Amino acid sequence: MNTVASNATPAVSIANATPPVTHYRTATIDGLTIFFREAGPQDAPVVLLLHGFPTSSHMFRQLMPALADRYHVIAPDYPGFGQSDMPDRAKFAYTFDRFGELMDGLLDQLGINRYAMYVMDYGAPVGWRLALKHPDRVTGFIVQNGNAYDEGLKAFWDPIKTYWADGSDSSRKALLPLLTIETTIFQYTDGVSDRTRISPDNWVHDQALLDRPGNNDIQLDLFYDYRTNLPLYPQLQAYFREFKPPMLIVWGKNDFIFPADGAYPYKNDLPEVETHLLDTGHFALEDKADEMVPLIREFLARRVDSKPR
Secondary structure: OOEEEOOOOOOOOOOOOOOOOEEEEEEEEOOEEEEEEEEOOOOOOEEEEEOOOOOOHHHHOOHHHHHOOOOEEEEEOOOOOOOOOOOOOOOOOOOHHHHHHHHHHHHHHOOOOOEEEEEOOOHHHHHHHHHHHOHHHEEEEEEOOOOOOHHHOOHHHHHHHHHHHHOOHHHHHOOHHHHOHHHHHHHHHOOOOOHHHOOOHHHHHHHHHHOOOOHHHHHHHHHHHHHHHHHHHHHHHHHHHHHOOOEEEEEEOOOOOOOHHHOOOHHHHOOOOEEEEEOOOOOOHHHHHHHHHHHHHHHHHHHHOOOOO
């Protein structure tokens, strides 16, 4: 499978350099306030960072300064996540199609028409929709525990698949434990060998947002809508074969939610994919940034910067 273990050297310290400035901005897209973090030179190659569940652009707070000396880095929050609006679900469809449209609208408003993407968890189906709509705009992918193959949906997904199959109220309510503080802590700590490297601020931050009135139903709507991603997989895999986007996989191999089974099949459609399985869990950036940042920077410099813009 051309899978390599990662023992990369730590990122070069920037202690003696001027740290890049991150700006915290909002844009109005289709009447909604979308929050995003932005850093780096405006004329540099763009890297779009798309977050997972149950977090927000907060997950990229360490990665952005590590890239912003050379790249224009943008990390938005989806509606119902982070600092973006959380509209009433009776008036707004919480779907991955809608998230993709809003992220596309944000990029258009910012005048960005060429970008690499870092996709993780929910960020993968959002990013895949952008790629399928604008295949000529994507300069490459960094995939971190983001699924594009049926093989990647294992035991964690069984109760969610039951809800997909029957759409019943009882199956929906059976998923409520996935929104508790216990599960949020599990997502950050399961499969991690040294928990002292994981800041508890993560689950405090995420759970406070999950616990907002009405957010449970929003998240349950998204669990149900995730079923719409599976029919896109054949189209996505055909896109990989046709356009051959450069791809770096940096995947927490101990992840119970998106296990390493989902990392291997990319090789079938992208023979030149670069795969690094890291000894960690779901939120790999939290304890493996020192390994991931050098891999990401080297990949971007070699495979993305050199692509014509």
